[in-house]
Amino acid sequence: MRAMNVRWQDFEITGELRARRMGQRARCLWLTGLPAAGKSTIANLLERQLATRGHHTYLLDGDNLRHGLNRDLGFARADRAENIRRVAEVARLMVDAGLIVIVAVISPFRSERDFARGLFDPGDFVEIFVDASLESCIRRDPKGLYARAMRGEIGDFTGIDSPYERPERPDLRLNTEELSSAECVERVMGKLDRVPS
Amino acid sequence: MRAMNVRWQDFEITGELRARRMGQRARCLWLTGLPAAGKSTIANLLERQLATRGHHTYLLDGDNLRHGLNRDLGFARADRAENIRRVAEVARLMVDAGLIVIVAVISPFRSERDFARGLFDPGDFVEIFVDASLESCIRRDPKGLYARAMRGEIGDFTGIDSPYERPERPDLRLNTEELSSAECVERVMGKLDRVPS
Numbered sequence: 001m002r003a004m005n006v007r008w009q010d011f012e013i014t015g016e017l018r019a020r021r022m023g024q025r026a027r028c029l030w031l032t033g034l035p036a037a038g039k040s041t042i043a044n045l046l047e048r049q050l051a052t053r054g055h056h057t058y059l060l061d062g063d064n065l066r067h068g069l070n071r072d073l074g075f076a077r078a079d080r081a082e083n084i085r086r087v088a089e090v091a092r093l094m095v096d097a098g099l100i101v102i103v104a105v106i107s108p109f110r111s112e113r114d115f116a117r118g119l120f121d122p123g124d125f126v127e128i129f130v131d132a133s134l135e136s137c138i139r140r141d142p143k144g145l146y147a148r149a150m151r152g153e154i155g156d157f158t159g160i161d162s163p164y165e166r167p168e169r170p171d172l173r174l175n176t177e178e179l180s181s182a183e184c185v186e187r188v189m190g191k192l193d194r195v196p197s
Numbered sequence: 198m199r200a201m202n203v204r205w206q207d208f209e210i211t212g213e214l215r216a217r218r219m220g221q222r223a224r225c226l227w228l229t230g231l232p233a234a235g236k237s238t239i240a241n242l243l244e245r246q247l248a249t250r251g252h253h254t255y256l257l258d259g260d261n262l263r264h265g266l267n268r269d270l271g272f273a274r275a276d277r278a279e280n281i282r283r284v285a286e287v288a289r290l291m292v293d294a295g296l297i298v299i300v301a302v303i304s305p306f307r308s309e310r311d312f313a314r315g316l317f318d319p320g321d322f323v324e325i326f327v328d329a330s331l332e333s334c335i336r337r338d339p340k341g342l343y344a345r346a347m348r349g350e351i352g353d354f355t356g357i358d359s360p361y362e363r364p365e366r367p368d369l370r371l372n373t374e375e376l377s378s379a380e381c382v383e384r385v386m387g388k389l390d391r392v393p394s
Contacts, residue, residue, distance in 0.1 A: 013248050051210050058294040069286040089266040097255040
């Protein structure tokens with residue numbers, strides 16, 4: 001096959017071209033926060049809203065990924081770091097594919113969120129702090145996980161026996177004790193509209 | 198936030214919907230073969246051809262992924278298996294995102310290619326065997342890797358001191374000793390056209 005030494009790189013489809021062909025600016029919207037702070041609820045509603053506007057999206061949910069790509073990982077510190085590393089790398093690939101990627105993962109450690117940000121061009125990573133007090137999250141506890149963690153049935157549970165490091169300068173903070181899910185999504189959409197696409 | 202207990206699942210954007218909104222059938226085109234068989238060359242040309250037809254694609258290249266998602270993995274048997282597992286899981290997520298995903302990885306073991314196929318709905322995984330004799334690949338050796346492996350400078354090198362298990366029933370076999378890259382891509386496009394989208 002004579003073409004083997006031909007360099008096809010010139011013809012390669014780039015990330016920017018992929019996004020342009022989708023008619024959008026590809027970005028990673030990274031939702032961080034305590035368990036039960038409202039990340040998944042907001043992420044789902046946000047994806048729906050973006051779809052309504054004709055955008056091509058994908059939602060990477062921390063819990064769901066633990067059934068597939070990250071099924072080999074637990075919740076100890078090193079596994080948590082690897083979990084976030086892989087989620088960030090996949091988000092980067094998907095942004096390179098032209099998509100608007102919504103990530104919903106607790107991502108409790110500042111160093112790991114900073115690692116994720118570092119994978120993207122400036123402005124392509126939007127850190128959204130889904131904020132609710134620990135007391136409020138314990139009260140909500142929709143899956144009963146805080147209760148189990150407090151009974152000692154689950155270890156390394158963020159907020160109980162594993163720390164959550166609050167973002168110091170998130171791109172957006174959503175207080176889910178004061179705002180409805182719909183209002184949170186509005187704020188995100190407003191934020192995206194303010195950033196040139 | 199009262200909406201916390203609302204189940205938004207009904208509103209979720211599904212994989213089928215994502216692909217339909219992209220005007221295509223999402224699929225994984227999995228190119229397997231010896232080093233220097235022609236996988237990357239064909240993958241690049243194939244992506245370009247699909248883009249020309251207005252499709253939204255992504256190319257997962259084994260070598261490139263080892264600089265990001267799979268940077269922690271080596272080439273021993275267990276690491277190779279984990280490498281393929283992750284590539285397959287990411288391809289699955291991207292097909293779920295609506296994309297036509299081209300995967301170019303040696304993927305030398307039948308069990309791992311079967312694992313990959315098992316992640317997809319029937320017909321959504323197309324195994325393409327990029328076939329060239331070992332002698333021919335050693336002769337091409339565009340990166341000089343076979344030469345280094347034969348001098349013992351690289352270990353666990355497929356074809357030299359690590360096996361390649363030929364696909365028994367690939368969906369498509371491309372003999373790159375007989376076909377040009379362009380002809381290979383034509384065959385793939387023909388194959389895709391024959392499968393109802």
